[in-house]
Amino acid sequence: FFFVSLSLSLTTSVASSTKLDLQMFENIPRAPEDSVFRIGRMFTECEDPLKVSCGIGAYRDNDGKPLVMDAVKEAKKRLHENPGWIHEYLPLGGHPGFLSGAQKLALGDALYAEKSSEGKVGSLQTLSGTGALYVAGKMYAKFSPVKKVLVPNPTWGNHNAIFSGCGLEVSKYRYIDESCMSTPKLDLKGFLEDLEGAEEGTLVMLQACAHNPTGVDPTEDEWRKVVEICVRKNLVVLLDNAYQGFATGDVDVDGFAIREFVKAGAEIFIACSFAKNMGLYGERIGALHVVTKDKEGCLDAVSQMKIVSRTTYSNPPQFGALIVDAVLNDEKLYGIWKDQLKMMSERIKSMRGALRGYLEAETGTDWSHITKQIGMFSYTGLTKDQCVHCREKGSLFMLETGRVSMAGLNEGNVERVAKVMADSIKGV
16 A cells, blocks of 8 residues: 555656646746846947956956966866876865865965964865855854844945845945045945944954955954954954955965954954966865864864755865865965966056056046055946946946956056046046
């Protein structure tokens, strides 16, 4: 009777599921297109030979071409020449050499030596920085009695979606001074007040350097004030470290905020990406680090992080991890990488200076906020209508928030870009 009942149950279940599937897929609403990739698609479809892409945040050289870094090329060459290289699964937590190298990069040599010897830093290899943010969000949602996260206003658009998808209540803390949106600057007073007003145990997501989308970072003294409040208020800190080394060209300068939190004894998540600083966009290589107060807490946290990854993507990618491992843990490749990273950062800075100069010449107004900002992006202060005007009249593609990817500029197009922006200001 058991097997007869089971057979009837399965037949009924298959028939019902078939009907349900048809109803389900017919009733799913179309999701809106991602704003960043929408701009990328529109750029691709544009037939204007003078078109310029300043939307997606991916580095381009002075000829407008994607760049494979020299250290990455050499690491790949060594890998392909290694007869022992096989395509096996990595350990569940990720490639050990990659993880230790990523820890050292984030914490710096001294803090890494201290925390690793004490067993107070642990890591999980993730699907780039986005995957690290997701795992951190799921961990917090599962184990924190508070289910709230604070993100900067504005922030990278995916932050809100990631954390709401983790079941968290997403709120914003003040970051950019809304009284002067045309010349963006940090609203330090509002920033600190909102941290002071946060409920104990709230997750606070902070961008460690090269704030996306504004390029506006706190100074070192301002960071110290942020650290003091977060520690005193017992806030749970998640540092999004997507651009270390790319912001200033110096990995230690860009790691300042992370290291201040660790020195202050804070327990933190650190979400790291190697998309921008190694140009490994499509390899999806990242890490989620935790720094804890004791060894047992670190082991517990990493064990639970592995469960999150196991039930989402199961096992991390091998190829990019081997590349990063080689670059970070080989003295020669590490030096080559840092030198080229400095060059890339300096090129971005030179484009900031050029854009500012051409804009001031075209408009007769002050554009110093362009050169005060840092990293890949600039918050120009252009309105949505002005951004649309740039796209439709000048084939200049940027986000409609006014964010420009400075990596899209080069000596051959920056003057024209400034003219298109100036025309949009005059015409809208």
